[in-house]
Amino acid sequence: MYARTGRRECNSKSTAHRARRTSRTTHHGGRFPLTPTLARTHPDHRPRRYAPSIRLRCLSDRNAGPAAEVASRVTVVCQLVRNVRGEGSRALAIMPHTATARGGESDPASAVDTEHFTSDQILEPVAARPEVVVKQPTPSLYHRAQMIFEGLDYFNKMICxxxxxxxxxxxxxxxxxxxxxxxxxxxxKVLVSVACFHRLMSNGPEPTPSSALIQKDVDVFSLRVEALQSLNEQLSEPDQQKSDATLLCVLSLMIASIQSSAYTEWRAHLEGARRIISLRGGLKKIITVNPYFKPVLTFFMLIDVMGSTTTASTHKDMAEATSMAMKYWEIETGVLQFMATTCMPCPDALFRVIILVNYLRTIAHRPGLAARRRNGTKMAIEKVLSFSPTDYAAHMQYFNGWATNGKEVGFSPVNGPPRTVSSSSSGSSHPSEASSPSTDSSRGGEADFWLSIGVMYRASTLLYVLRTLVFDSDDEPSDLLPANLLPNVDSLRLETFQVLYGALAPVFADPVSMHQIGKLIMWPLFILGMETDHTNVNLREFVTNGFAVLSHAMGTLGPLGAIEELGTKWKIDAESGPQTRVTWDDYFQGRADYIVF
Incomplete structure (x- = not known):
C-alpha cells in the first residue's frame, strides 16, 4: 500500500475483526473463501461467516522527523465485506483510521490530523538508511475486493x-x-464485469500497458468468465433459472451489450429475458409480486419495441416480440409513461403507435389480415397527427420521474415549481436536490425541454409510419390513408422531414443543448438519416457528425454503429438507382441484429 522511501519502512499486520450482521443468511455460495473464517451460530441454526479486517500500518523511524511521525500514525482499514446471504459478494471500504492498541482501545499517541495528511508526507525523500527492506505481501483478497469496489463505483458514476x-x-x-x-x-460479478468492459471500450487500450495493467485486464476477464459461468449454471437449474437474480443478470447484460456496441449479443439476452418472463407468468405477474422490478423491466419493454423498428418484419423473433408488445399497456394503467424516465423518452402515446406499427409490419404478408393492416395503418397515422407536443409539454413540465421507492412515477403539484432541466451526464452520481425558483423562466425551461422531445418524437414516428406502412406497401394509398391526406401524402412526408431536421439542428449547434438532450434523441436522428437522400451530402454529414459527437460525449460505441448502418443504407440506395425502391425490410433483411440506443 505504502512504498518505503529513504528511512521509512513499511510493515503490515492482520487482525481479525468480528462484526455481527443483521441481514438474513442463506446457504454459503462464496467463490473466494476468506481465511481465517469466524463462524457464529444463528437462531435458525445456519452458519454465519464473517470477513476479517486487515489493517495496514506504515511504521516510521522515530528519528525520521515530523513528517514520518505523522505518517506512522495512519492506518488504512480494508474491510472485505462478505455477502451475509451466503452468495459471496465482496466490497471494499477504505477509510482513514487511527491506530489501535492490541486490546482494542485507542492509542493516544496514535491520534493524527488525518484531515491535513497527504501522501507526499510518506513519499518525501530523505537520506537512505543502510538496513534491509522487508517487502510485505499484499493481502490475498485485496486486489479482488478493490476491483469489485471500483467496478461498482464506476457503474454508478459512468453507466447509471x-x-x-x-x-x-x-x-x-x-x-x-x-x-x-x-x-x-x-x-x-455481472455489474463489475459490465463496468470494467464499459471502461475499456470507452478509454480504449493502452498503447504500452504495464504488467500491472495487463494483470488487471486478466483479472477483469476472469471475473467476466466467472459471471457468465455462474449465470449458465443458474439457467441450467430449474429452481434458479426463474429467480430474481437470474432475470436481473440477463437484463443487465442486455443493456450493457447495447451500451458497448449496437452489434453484440443483445438479441440473445433479450430473448432469454423474454423466456424467463414467460416462465414466471408474464410482466404483469412479476410487477404485481415485485413492484421494485418496474425500472429494470421498463428497459426490457423499451429495447423490445425500439429494437423491432430496426429489424426486418420476417425476422424469426419478430412475431413473438410484437405480439407480446401489443399487450404491454394491459400491465397496469400508465405503464407506457415509464418510458419518459429512460434515455429514450418517447411520449407514451407515440410509443403505443410504434408498437402498433411493428405489429402491422409483421402481418404485411399475410393476406388474411389485410383488412386489419389497412385499418391499423389509418389508425396509426391519425394517432400521430392528433398528438400535440404543446399539450404534452404542458403536462410533462411537472414530471418527477421515478419515486424514491422505485415503484411508480410521479408529478409535482400543478402549482409547485418545476425543476431546472439538465439531462444526465457521465460523472453525475446523485440526483440534484436543488429546485429552481417558481418563476416563469424556470417553468418555461421545463416546458421547452419536453416540447422539443415531443416535436422530435412526433415527427420521427410519423416518418416511420409513412415509410414502413405506406410508401413501402404494394397497396393503393387510398386503402391506407385517411381521406383528407390522399392528395398530400408526399407533401406531408417532406414537411415532417423538415420539421424533424429543424428541431434537431439547434441541438447539435449548441454544446450545452447537445449534452443536455443529445443522448435522448438518437432514434429521431437515426430516422432522419434513414429518410435522407443519399445525394444530399450536407444532410448526410449533419447526421454522421451528430452521431460522432454523441459517441464522444457518451463514451460508447452505439452511435458509431448508427453511422455504419446509415452509410451502408446510402451506399445501397446509390447502387440501386432512382428507379429501384429499397424498402425498410429489404435493407434490414439478413443483416446483423442492430438497435439504436
Whole structure:
C-alpha cells in the first residue's frame, strides 16, 4: 500500500475483526473463501461467516522527523465485506483510521490530523538508511475486493446516469455500496464485469500497458468468465433459472451489450429475458409480486419495441416480440409513461403507435389480415397527427420521474415549481436536490425541454409510419390513408422531414443543448438519416457528425454503429438507382441484429 522511501519502512499486520450482521443468511455460495473464517451460530441454526479486517500500518523511524511521525500514525482499514446471504459478494471500504492498541482501545499517541495528511508526507525523500527492506505481501483478497469496489463505483458514476432522462430525477439503477453485501454474488460479478468492459471500450487500450495493467485486464476477464459461468449454471437449474437474480443478470447484460456496441449479443439476452418472463407468468405477474422490478423491466419493454423498428418484419423473433408488445399497456394503467424516465423518452402515446406499427409490419404478408393492416395503418397515422407536443409539454413540465421507492412515477403539484432541466451526464452520481425558483423562466425551461422531445418524437414516428406502412406497401394509398391526406401524402412526408431536421439542428449547434438532450434523441436522428437522400451530402454529414459527437460525449460505441448502418443504407440506395425502391425490410433483411440506443 505504502512504498518505503529513504528511512521509512513499511510493515503490515492482520487482525481479525468480528462484526455481527443483521441481514438474513442463506446457504454459503462464496467463490473466494476468506481465511481465517469466524463462524457464529444463528437462531435458525445456519452458519454465519464473517470477513476479517486487515489493517495496514506504515511504521516510521522515530528519528525520521515530523513528517514520518505523522505518517506512522495512519492506518488504512480494508474491510472485505462478505455477502451475509451466503452468495459471496465482496466490497471494499477504505477509510482513514487511527491506530489501535492490541486490546482494542485507542492509542493516544496514535491520534493524527488525518484531515491535513497527504501522501507526499510518506513519499518525501530523505537520506537512505543502510538496513534491509522487508517487502510485505499484499493481502490475498485485496486486489479482488478493490476491483469489485471500483467496478461498482464506476457503474454508478459512468453507466447509471446514461440510463435516466434527467439528472434531477431519482436514479433507481444505482447500487447502494453500503448494502452491497445483500446483493447476490452473481449480480455483483455481472455489474463489475459490465463496468470494467464499459471502461475499456470507452478509454480504449493502452498503447504500452504495464504488467500491472495487463494483470488487471486478466483479472477483469476472469471475473467476466466467472459471471457468465455462474449465470449458465443458474439457467441450467430449474429452481434458479426463474429467480430474481437470474432475470436481473440477463437484463443487465442486455443493456450493457447495447451500451458497448449496437452489434453484440443483445438479441440473445433479450430473448432469454423474454423466456424467463414467460416462465414466471408474464410482466404483469412479476410487477404485481415485485413492484421494485418496474425500472429494470421498463428497459426490457423499451429495447423490445425500439429494437423491432430496426429489424426486418420476417425476422424469426419478430412475431413473438410484437405480439407480446401489443399487450404491454394491459400491465397496469400508465405503464407506457415509464418510458419518459429512460434515455429514450418517447411520449407514451407515440410509443403505443410504434408498437402498433411493428405489429402491422409483421402481418404485411399475410393476406388474411389485410383488412386489419389497412385499418391499423389509418389508425396509426391519425394517432400521430392528433398528438400535440404543446399539450404534452404542458403536462410533462411537472414530471418527477421515478419515486424514491422505485415503484411508480410521479408529478409535482400543478402549482409547485418545476425543476431546472439538465439531462444526465457521465460523472453525475446523485440526483440534484436543488429546485429552481417558481418563476416563469424556470417553468418555461421545463416546458421547452419536453416540447422539443415531443416535436422530435412526433415527427420521427410519423416518418416511420409513412415509410414502413405506406410508401413501402404494394397497396393503393387510398386503402391506407385517411381521406383528407390522399392528395398530400408526399407533401406531408417532406414537411415532417423538415420539421424533424429543424428541431434537431439547434441541438447539435449548441454544446450545452447537445449534452443536455443529445443522448435522448438518437432514434429521431437515426430516422432522419434513414429518410435522407443519399445525394444530399450536407444532410448526410449533419447526421454522421451528430452521431460522432454523441459517441464522444457518451463514451460508447452505439452511435458509431448508427453511422455504419446509415452509410451502408446510402451506399445501397446509390447502387440501386432512382428507379429501384429499397424498402425498410429489404435493407434490414439478413443483416446483423442492430438497435439504436
Amino acid at each position: 446516469p446514461d440510463l435516466v432522462c434527467l439528472e434531477t430525477h431519482f436514479n433507481p439503477y444505482r447500487v447502494n455500496l453500503q448494502r452491497v453485501d445483500n446483493i447476490p454474488d452473481i449480480y455483483v
